[in-house]
Amino acid sequence: MVSTQNLRGKVAIVGVFDTEVGVVANRTPMELCVEAALGAVADAGLELSQVDGLITCNAMAQPMLYHAEAVAEYLQIFPRYCMAVGAGGGTTFSIIHHAASAIATGMADVIVVSMGDSLRSGLSRDQALLVQSSTGHPEFEQPYGPTVPAYYALIAQAHMSEYGTTAEQFAQIAVSGRAHASRNPTAQMREPITVADVLASRMIADPLHLLDCSLVSDGGSAIVLTSAERARDMGAPPIYLLGAGEGHSHEHISQARSLTTSAAREAGERAYRMAGLGPQDMDFAQLYDCFTPTVLIELEDLGFCAKGEGGAFVESGATMPGGDLPVNTHGGLLSHCHPGNPGSMFALTETVWQLRQAAGERQVANARSALVHAQGGIMSSHTALVLGTEVN
Amino acid sequence: MSRILPRPTALSQPYWDSCRQGVLLLQQCQECGDFQFYPRIMCSSCGGDDLHWQAVSGKGSVASYTIVRRGITADYPAPYVVALIDLQEGPRMMSSLIGVAAESVRVGLPVEVTFTDWSDEIAVPEFRPVIQASGDNP
Numbered sequence: 001m002v003s004t005q006n007l008r009g010k011v012a013i014v015g016v017f018d019t020e021v022g023v024v025a026n027r028t029p030m031e032l033c034v035e036a037a038l039g040a041v042a043d044a045g046l047e048l049s050q051v052d053g054l055i056t057c058n059a060m061a062q063p064m065l066y067h068a069e070a071v072a073e074y075l076q077i078f079p080r081y082c083m084a085v086g087a088g089g090g091t092t093f094s095i096i097h098h099a100a101s102a103i104a105t106g107m108a109d110v111i112v113v114s115m116g117d118s119l120r121s122g123l124s125r126d127q128a129l130l131v132q133s134s135t136g137h138p139e140f141e142q143p144y145g146p147t148v149p150a151y152y153a154l155i156a157q158a159h160m161s162e163y164g165t166t167a168e169q170f171a172q173i174a175v176s177g178r179a180h181a182s183r184n185p186t187a188q189m190r191e192p193i194t195v196a197d198v199l200a201s202r203m204i205a206d207p208l209h210l211l212d213c214s215l216v217s218d219g220g221s222a223i224v225l226t227s228a229e230r231a232r233d234m235g236a237p238p239i240y241l242l243g244a245g246e247g248h249s250h251e252h253i254s255q256a257r258s259l260t261t262s263a264a265r266e267a268g269e270r271a272y273r274m275a276g277l278g279p280q281d282m283d284f285a286q287l288y289d290c291f292t293p294t295v296l297i298e299l300e301d302l303g304f305c306a307k308g309e310g311g312a313f314v315e316s317g318a319t320m321p322g323g324d325l326p327v328n329t330h331g332g333l334l335s336h337c338h339p340g341n342p343g344s345m346f347a348l349t350e351t352v353w354q355l356r357q358a359a360g361e362r363q364v365a366n367a368r369s370a371l372v373h374a375q376g377g378i379m380s381s382h383t384a385l386v387l388g389t390e391v392n
Numbered sequence: 393m394s395r396i397l398p399r400p401t402a403l404s405q406p407y408w409d410s411c412r413q414g415v416l417l418l419q420q421c422q423e424c425g426d427f428q429f430y431p432r433i434m435c436s437s438c439g440g441d442d443l444h445w446q447a448v449s450g451k452g453s454v455a456s457y458t459i460v461r462r463g464i465t466a467d468y469p470a471p472y473v474v475a476l477i478d479l480q481e482g483p484r485m486m487s488s489l490i491g492v493a494a495e496s497v498r499v500g501l502p503v504e505v506t507f508t509d510w511s512d513e514i515a516v517p518e519f520r521p522v523i524q525a526s527g528d529n530p
Contacts, residue, residue: 132464139398140430141486143516145460145468153458154476161456161499205474206459254476254486255430259456 008274009391011100012231012238015044015224016349021337022188024218025121029059032116032220032339034074040112040222045235051224053081053108055095057088057115057341060131061122071114081108088341089288089376090246093383096348097244099225109226115342116220131340135378137252149213149291151253151378153205156293158259160207162308165296167207169311171198173292174211174334176319181331183321183362188215189335212292214333214343221345223352228391239355242277242369243386245270253378264301264373267382271371272303275386279303282386283367284354285325286347288374289332295319298373299327302384326364329354344374348385355389395467397514404431406445411515416505418481420446429483450505451522452479459494473497477519491520 017039019032027035033056041048054077056068064070067084081102085091092115099111123131135151136142146154159165175195181187193211201210231238247263247270250256272278279302287298296310304325305313313319319327330336330350333343353359354367369388375381400408410417418427423440427448434441457475460468473489475497489497490506503519510516 129465133396137430137486138396139400139404142396143398143510144474144486144488145396145464145472146458146474146486147460147462147464150458150460150474154456154474157458157499158456203459203461205461208458254484259476 007100007104007244008242008276009240010104010228011225012228012240013223013352013387014226014231014234014236014238015040015042015046016352017043017222018186018346018349019116019220021186021217021219021339021346023120024118027118027218029062029117029122030071030074032118032218033059033071033114036116036220036222037071037075037112037114040114040224043236044224046110046224048075048077051077051110051112052079053099053102053111054079055099055111055113056084057092058084058086059117060127060340061118079108081111087376089290089344089374090381090383091376092341092344093348093372093374093385094246094381096225096241096385097246097383100241100244103225103227109230111225112222113225113345114220114222115345117339117342118218119216119340120218122218137254141252141254147205149208150205152291152293153208154253155259155297155379156207156291159293159297162260163311165311167199168195169314170207170212170292170296171195171209172314173289173295173319174198176314177289177328177332177334179320180326180329180362181335184330184336187331187336188217189331208291214290214338215335217337217339219337219339219342219346221342221349223345223348237356237389239352239387239389240391241385242388242391243271243273243275243384245274245384247382248380250380251377256379260297261307262297262301262375262379262382264298264375264382264384267373267384268302268371271384271386275388277369277386279371281369282325282371283369284329284364285327285371286329286332286351286373287327288344289328289334290338292334294375294379295327297379298375302371302373321362329359329362329364347372347374351387355387395510397511398516403433407431408514410445410447411507411517414507415447416450416517417445418448418479418483419443427481427483429479429485448479448481452477452503452519454489454497454499454501454503455484456499457489457497475519477503488518489520490518
């Protein structure tokens with residue numbers, strides 16, 4: 001077996017770009033994806049003709065059978081490595097793992113990963129219903145009418161019952177995300193909120209209130225990956241991929257091994273092992289926050305606190321701006337934006353800006369290493385990445 | 393009613409046929425004895441392929457639940473309770489809880505199956521709290 005150590009520090013992110021996010025009614029998903037790709041290539045100081053690999057995700061609001069090929073055609077590039085992924089969350093980052101492998105094995109030299117969608121402005125009524133019913137077992141779960149928040153509420157309720165976690169503690173995660181977003185001029189929601197505001201917002205699926213749920217947005221985001229060797233000759237300081245790990249435990253929540261411990265644990269262990277670093281070495285973390293309880297469980301499973309202590313950890317203020325472990329420094333899916341499948345990409349571009357020390361008012365002081373995590377399904381499919389400014 | 397109706401497959405047809413008769417059936421592996429849900433062509437415990445349908449107690453307890461305050465479509469009038477049920481025989485399944493005040497549901501609540509006709513072909517298993525026997529029963 002080829003050692004996973006072989007990927008450590010072998011590739012770097014050399015270009016990043018986010019489009020405007022929130023309500024972007026004057027752009028189709030294709031245009032958002034193209035705009036993001038062009039911006040990331042320009043940020044890397046490259047020409048489009050130097051791109052020989054392209055990865056996109058399909059768009060819910062503009063689905064295509066061969067999405068990446070359509071984006072390549074639009075850009076008039078002719079890559080030798082080209083694919084679209086169809087799922088969100090964890091997949092969005094597992095393809096970074098795959099792209100790094102493709103560069104390390106010579107399948108491509110310069111890979112653009114670009115994603116865009118218009119869940120806010122672009123969905124027809126039928127497409128919106130499809131989004132709602134895109135999860136859940138069609139024969140044994142969906143007939144009971146679970147909504148997407150309801151699936152995550154089942155996890156939250158189990159954590160409350162098993163560990164005494166409270167609705168106030170979940171709410172603190174929304175408060176923390178908003179505090180970060182208030183320092184980010186591009187975030188969709190910037191007005192600070194309190195725990196009381198979260199608890200006073202409309203109940204959606206007990207114990208989740210409206211403000212425990214992520215946004216619905218339009219937006220696009222892209223990165224450029226290349227070999228560490230080539231990255232050294234480029235304009236911006238390269239941000240190295242030091243570790244990557246995945247964990248996949250189920251698809252349907254009724255089949256989960258555990259409701260309160262996720263495969264983020266394996267994903268994190270694998271990423272830390274490859275990086276030769278641990279949770280104590282991370283200056284900040286970006287954790288998938290489609291609903292507040294996911295962050296609490298991820299903090300535990302990724303080793304930032306013990307199992308069952310996520311509630312106390314967030315209550316301590318550790319995840320807030322200036323805390324011991326700032327989490328979702330751009331505002332996350334809860335307050336920055338959530339256009340669906342592209343959602344986690346904004347955590348990745350934000351991480352690069354932080355590690356370049358270019359995050360302005362929200363800069364984490366002396367940020368050198370970060371853990372970036374995404375999950376998809378219902379806490380089903382997890383990928384953790386460790387990024388850093390140096391390969392030691 | 394235009395709820396999301398399950399579409400039985402050749403494999404799951406006996407499960408749904410039995411629901412119409414008011415009996416919950418699970419697959420039981422003839423090699424290791426484990427029950428499983430949902431139905432599969434292999435045993436998810438030991439990999440065996442000798443699976444028989446077996447009537448089960450229909451009793452279990454609430455592993456987790458939520459009160460859905462905003463229904464998935466107009467055909468699901470909110471509020472309603474979606475729950476994960478741990479069956480006595482081992483497997484976990486998603487279902488609805490009915491016949492109970494939503495606010496009084498708790499993790500661990502003992503429940504039993506009941507069946508609701510949704511169409512001529514489909515009766516759906518749902519759960520309700522176990523009715524406490526009166527004091528003089530054992």
